[in-house]
Amino acid sequence: MKYSELKRILIQNECYLMKEGGNHEIWYSPITDNIFPFGRHKGEDVPKGTLNKILKESGIKL
Secondary structure, three states: HHHHHHHHHHHHHEEEEEEEOOEEEEEEEEOOOOEEEEEOOOOEEOOOOOOOHHHHHHHOOO
8 A cells, every 4th residue: 555545544534634744744533532653655655564553543444
């Protein structure tokens, strides 16, 4: 899965961008009330461990 696809899924599940850092964006999930980093690697595939961590922190099930 590409970072852009994952970003679309986050937005569809009402997660939103809180602020932009140097290499990462900081996102908020209302599902889990968590704040989590999201890398800026638009054209790249998301590593499996990173994908699992973002999904867990956001409370999204694929």
